[in-house]
Amino acid sequence: MTGGWIHNRYRVVAILALLAFGSFAEASGAGHRDERIEEPFFKANQAFKEGHFEEAIDGYYRIIATGHESGHVYYNLGNAYYRANELGRAILNFERARRLIPRDADLDFNLDYTRSQIKDAVSDTTDWMDSTFFWAKRFNLGEVFWAFVLVNGLLWTLLLFRLFFKPESTFYMTLVVTGMWLLTGTTLGVNWYKTAIDSRCVVLAPEVDVMAGPETKDTVLFRLHAGTVVENERVEEGWALIRLPDNKRGWVPSGVVENIKHVGPGFCRDAL
Amino acid sequence: MKKEFIKKIAVRFAVLVAAIVVMPIESVCVAADISVSLSLDQAKVTTADTAKLVVSVTGGRHSDSDPNIQGLDVFRVTSGGTSSHIEIVNGQVTSGLEYSYFLQPVRTGTFQVGPAQVVVDGKTYRSNAATLAVIDTPSSVGAKREILFLTSTISSKTAYLEQELIYTVKLYRQIRITDVSLELPEVKGLTFKQLGKHSEYQGLYNGESYTILEVTYSVVASKDGVFAISPASMSMTAHQASRQPTWRLFEDPFLSLGRPVRLSSESIELKIKSLPQVGRAADFSGLLGHFKMEATLEPQEVRVGESATLTVKISGRGNFARTPDLELPEIRQIKTYADQPVVRVNTDNQGTSGTKTMKWALVPEREGQYQIPQLKFSYFDIASEQYREIATPSFLLAAVGSGSAAGYSIGAATGAGTTRTMDAGQHLAGRPSQKEAIRELGRDILPIHTSARQLEERPIGFGGTVVCLLALLGPVGLYAAAALSMRMRHKSVKLMPATKSKKAAKRFAQRSMEPDLTADKIVLYVRDYLNERFFLSLGALTSDDARQIAEQKGVTVKTAEELRGFIKSLEDLIYTGKGDEVSNMGTSARELVDRIHKEAR
Numbered sequence: 001m002t003g004g005w006i007h008n009r010y011r012v013v014a015i016l017a018l019l020a021f022g023s024f025a026e027a028s029g030a031g032h033r034d035e036r037i038e039e040p041f042f043k044a045n046q047a048f049k050e051g052h053f054e055e056a057i058d059g060y061y062r063i064i065a066t067g068h069e070s071g072h073v074y075y076n077l078g079n080a081y082y083r084a085n086e087l088g089r090a091i092l093n094f095e096r097a098r099r100l101i102p103r104d105a106d107l108d109f110n111l112d113y114t115r116s117q118i119k120d121a122v123s124d125t126t127d128w129m130d131s132t133f134f135w136a137k138r139f140n141l142g143e144v145f146w147a148f149v150l151v152n153g154l155l156w157t158l159l160l161f162r163l164f165f166k167p168e169s170t171f172y173m174t175l176v177v178t179g180m181w182l183l184t185g186t187t188l189g190v191n192w193y194k195t196a197i198d199s200r201c202v203v204l205a206p207e208v209d210v211m212a213g214p215e216t217k218d219t220v221l222f223r224l225h226a227g228t229v230v231e232n233e234r235v236e237e238g239w240a241l242i243r244l245p246d247n248k249r250g251w252v253p254s255g256v257v258e259n260i261k262h263v264g265p266g267f268c269r270d271a272l
Numbered sequence: 273m274k275k276e277f278i279k280k281i282a283v284r285f286a287v288l289v290a291a292i293v294v295m296p297i298e299s300v301c302v303a304a305d306i307s308v309s310l311s312l313d314q315a316k317v318t319t320a321d322t323a324k325l326v327v328s329v330t331g332g333r334h335s336d337s338d339p340n341i342q343g344l345d346v347f348r349v350t351s352g353g354t355s356s357h358i359e360i361v362n363g364q365v366t367s368g369l370e371y372s373y374f375l376q377p378v379r380t381g382t383f384q385v386g387p388a389q390v391v392v393d394g395k396t397y398r399s400n401a402a403t404l405a406v407i408d409t410p411s412s413v414g415a416k417r418e419i420l421f422l423t424s425t426i427s428s429k430t431a432y433l434e435q436e437l438i439y440t441v442k443l444y445r446q447i448r449i450t451d452v453s454l455e456l457p458e459v460k461g462l463t464f465k466q467l468g469k470h471s472e473y474q475g476l477y478n479g480e481s482y483t484i485l486e487v488t489y490s491v492v493a494s495k496d497g498v499f500a501i502s503p504a505s506m507s508m509t510a511h512q513a514s515r516q517p518t519w520r521l522f523e524d525p526f527l528s529l530g531r532p533v534r535l536s537s538e539s540i541e542l543k544i545k546s547l548p549q550v551g552r553a554a555d556f557s558g559l560l561g562h563f564k565m566e567a568t569l570e571p572q573e574v575r576v577g578e579s580a581t582l583t584v585k586i587s588g589r590g591n592f593a594r595t596p597d598l599e600l601p602e603i604r605q606i607k608t609y610a611d612q613p614v615v616r617v618n619t620d621n622q623g624t625s626g627t628k629t630m631k632w633a634l635v636p637e638r639e640g641q642y643q644i645p646q647l648k649f650s651y652f653d654i655a656s657e658q659y660r661e662i663a664t665p666s667f668l669l670a671a672v673g674s675g676s677a678a679g680y681s682i683g684a685a686t687g688a689g690t691t692r693t694m695d696a697g698q699h700l701a702g703r704p705s706q707k708e709a710i711r712e713l714g715r716d717i718l719p720i721h722t723s724a725r726q727l728e729e730r731p732i733g734f735g736g737t738v739v740c741l742l743a744l745l746g747p748v749g750l751y752a753a754a755a756l757s758m759r760m761r762h763k764s765v766k767l768m769p770a771t772k773s774k775k776a777a778k779r780f781a782q783r784s785m786e787p788d789l790t791a792d793k794i795v796l797y798v799r800d801y802l803n804e805r806f807f808l809s810l811g812a813l814t815s816d817d818a819r820q821i822a823e824q825k826g827v828t829v830k831t832a833e834e835l836r837g838f839i840k841s842l843e844d845l846i847y848t849g850k851g852d853e854v855s856n857m858g859t860s861a862r863e864l865v866d867r868i869h870k871e872a873r
Contacts, residue, residue, distance in 0.1 A: 038724045039609050042579050042633045045722050046611070070727055076720040106718045113717055149743045156747035160754055 037063050041073070048076065053084040071100030071140075075107050082114060088204035088226035090114050095202065095229070095260045099195070100140050119225040123245050133190045141191045148184040155181045201232040201242070201257040210250030214239035221250045232259055287363060306331035310341070310386040310399040318407055320421075322374050322531050324352065327388045327399060329369040333358075336391040339371050343385045343401070347375040350532045374531050377406040419446040424504045424537035426491065433546050434591050435560050435654055436623045437491040439464065441504045441537060444475075444482040448511040450530070454487065457502040462542075464489045467619050488621040492591070493544040503536040547652055551659040559651035561590015567664035569634075569644060576671050577723040579609075579633040584647055584664055590654070592617055592626040598647045600632050606642055606669070609633040635724060636671035644669055776804035777869045784858040784865075791842045791851035794861055798839065801865055805872065815839035826873035831864070838864055 044059025060077040063070075074097035082090035094111040101107060130137065136144070155177045162170050203224050211218040214236060224230070230242040233249070240254040306329065313324040327339045333356050352372030359366045375385070386401035420443075427438040441454065456464050470487040493499065510533040547560075567584045574580045586595055595615075600608055610632050617626035636642060644667040653660045764771075780801040784794065799813035806825055810817070819836035823829065838860065845851050 037727060038607070038635075041724065041727060042609050042635070042722075043611075045579070045720060046581070046631075046633060048720055068727070072721040072726040079717055079720045082717055106721070110717045113715060145740065146743075149740075152744060153747040156751045160747075160751045163751075163754055163758055 053080045056080045071097040091227040092202040118227040120228045136187050136190045144188045144191045148188045151180045151184045198261045199232045201259045203228045205256040208256045214251045308390045308397040308399040310388045312402045316405040325373040327371040332392045333367040339388040339390045341388040350374040380406045422535035422537045430543045439489040439491045441487045443485040449508045452508040455505040461495045496544045496546045499542040501540040505536050507534045553650040557596040559594040563588030565662045569667040573670040577725040579635045582632045585629045587627040589625040595628045605638045607635045642669040791845040827871045
């Protein structure tokens with residue numbers, strides 16, 4: 001009876017371990033190509049190559065509208081807007097691409113290059129969280145999340161294993177995995193927080209007066225130009241209260257700025 | 273002398289004034305005879321000519337109505353206007369009225385024109401009649417032509433079905449014309465379509481200079497056979513300045529006379545034949561003319577997942593609408609995306625020409641070399657009267673891995689397949705020793721991403737919130753479930769003896785309360801109790817066994833002895849046949865078992 005019970009334990013552990021990994025392995029899933037968007041992607045690229053930038057822009061937006069928000073599509077959209085001489089929208093879409101493909105070298109280059117063309121001298125907004133968790137911005141929220149899911153699954157699988165068997169090696173393994181769990185968990189928390197509170201927006205108009213109040217007859221405090229990234233504190237009756245990194249604040253018509261973060265279909269709607 | 277001259281002038285002046293002032297009473301002053309005459313400017317005309325008819329009313333300056341002229345049924349009549357005049361001859365004043373008409377014959381023959389009847393002051397006056405002979409328009413080939421004539425020609429009098437022919441109508445003129453309108457022949461089975469706008473230029477015909485108005489049409493036959501293209505007709509007003517001086521008052525000598533003219537060209541016989549069957553391909557599209565096809569593939573080397581563009585352009589002249597949409601066959605390991613064909617059609621005085629551009633995006637899915645199949649189509653070349661097939665050149669598309677990049681290696685492969693590495697000194701020989709700093713000559717953004725593989729990278733939110741929560745909390749839940757079930761199992765194993773023990777005593781108590789209790793049943797129940805309570809497997813129970821077991825399990829000697837005595841008494845009852853007489857023994861048994869339960873370990 002005892003031998004049968006031990007045999008059963010192995011079987012139980014194996015099944016539970018498989019379930020533990022299987023759930024998140026299936027959910028994280030290897031990437032698969034959505035063939036529905038390949039053709040419009042190629043057609044939009046072809047239009048771009050032939051110089052029909054407006055047509056390319058329409059094509060990329062159609063892909064985004066299907067729910068497939070790819071960083072590369074935003075990148076191409078940024079390129080198309082740049083070629084169509086809309087610096088503000090180019091930077092807006094490059095910033096959106098950076099949230100999805102933060103390590104893309106082409107994107108880094110293009111964003112740096114387009115930023116160098118902004119007329120306003122505005123510094124980057126960084127805080128203690130960016131300095132402390134400097135690696136967090138090199139990964140997008142999805143990557144960090146699934147990394148955490150993987151480490152989480154590994155940790156609980158080890159703990160599950162240790163319920164039945166307690167070799168010494170599993171103790172040290174559990175310690176290491178716990179450390180990884182804390183690291184990925186913290187990174188996830190930081191990324192999630194940053195994504196949730198991201199209120200940055202980009203000035204789209206070639207030039208806009210920033211007013212002291214939400215009225216056209218109010219005093220003009222300063223002037224901003226296309227491509228400048230500012231914080232959007234709130235929107236009231238068609239006016240947006242914006243803030244610069246040096247804490248200068250003022251009101252602009254809400255139509256001349258657009259938030260970098262926009263709600264898309266899918267997961268983490270609250271965070272997004 | 274002087275006085276006589278002045279007197280003569282004064283008289284003439286007075287007469288002139290009198291003629292003007294007293295005009296209403298001229299009918300009294302002038303001769304009272306009214307006469308009507310009819311005249312034609314020509315006695316013989318062709319069907320293309322126009323004759324001028326004049327009805328003159330002499331002796332009157334008005335008529336009650338327009339003249340009624342007989343014999344005009346066989347003509348197209350156009351009014352040439354009305355004029356009146358006054359003549360003063362030797363002091364005699366005469367007046368008159370003229371009605372002009374232009375007659376265009378509709379058929380050949382000899383016709384009587386007139387007489388004309390005119391009513392003047394209620395009295396009817398008749399004119400004379402005139403004869404007009406109408407003959408066919410003579411052939412114009414090689415003959416000296418008039419100052420105005422019309423020709424029509426066709427590019428070929430023999431053609432194939434759906435072959436585009438050029439029908440040209442030319443008006444030659446040496447005089448001014450206005451109000452020009454053209455009537456094309458209507459032929460069943462032939463479709464006329466104007467090519468471009470008409471043109472006007474100076475040209476020579478039989479050595480004479482003419483202003484030529486030219487209009488071209490494409491003609492396409494929809495069935496085979498022989499067609500008679502009737503003459504084209506052109507109507508216009510021809511203006512020819514009058515060569516005769518006139519002294520008639522109130523008639524502007526500088527106005528040119530405008531006559532309506534109707535011209536006809538020649539008729540043409542056209543023979544249309546069907547396309548030959550010999551040499552005709554099964555998939556022949558019906559295209560006739562002359563065509564060529566160009567194709568390009570760019571780039572010819574791509575990375576896996578990136579696209580190359582195959583562009584095919586068909587251009588030519590003929591029935592361009594029949595140009596087929598070429599279909600690229602399926603190529604293994606290559607995805608193809610066809611673009612909408614772009615068609616441009618032009619028409620000029622030589623016919624219809626056009627270009628059709630078709631594009632395909634080719635995306636290789638794996639590394640390798642891919643043969644792009646040729647695209648072909650056939651057409652009927654009118655010049656050589658043969659079917660021709662044209663095809664695109666054969667292209668090779670190379671797909672390299674996404675990680676590798678085409679580049680140049682220092683080593684070179686020999687024919688035997690080994691690699692020869694150049695000597696280091698050899699390789700570096702000739703390199704400049706002075707290095708230059710790299711100067712930035714320009715800046716621009718990097719190009720777009722084109723690989724479909726990059727679309728594989730899923731964005732945030734793959735799977736949905738439920739899946740993500742499951743993935744996150746699933747392992748935790750599993751661990752919790754496993755830990756909980758283990759704990760419960762452990763607990764139940766630990767508690768098993770106590771549980772079993774409790775159950776045994778409880779079970780014995782229930783059994784001992786049965787109404788039909790007998791001595792052997794009690795012994796049996798005690799045996800079962802001991803088995804369950806102490807995990808034994810006793811078959812038969814004797815009194816001594818019972819005492820021994822009780823003592824071993826920690827029960828006091830007294831209780832063990834009591835148990836032995838109880839069992840013994842039950843045995844006595846059984847062996848003496850009084851097993852049914854166990855009235856209170858059930859209660860005793862329960863009490864005894866309770867004590868055993870409490871005392872046992």
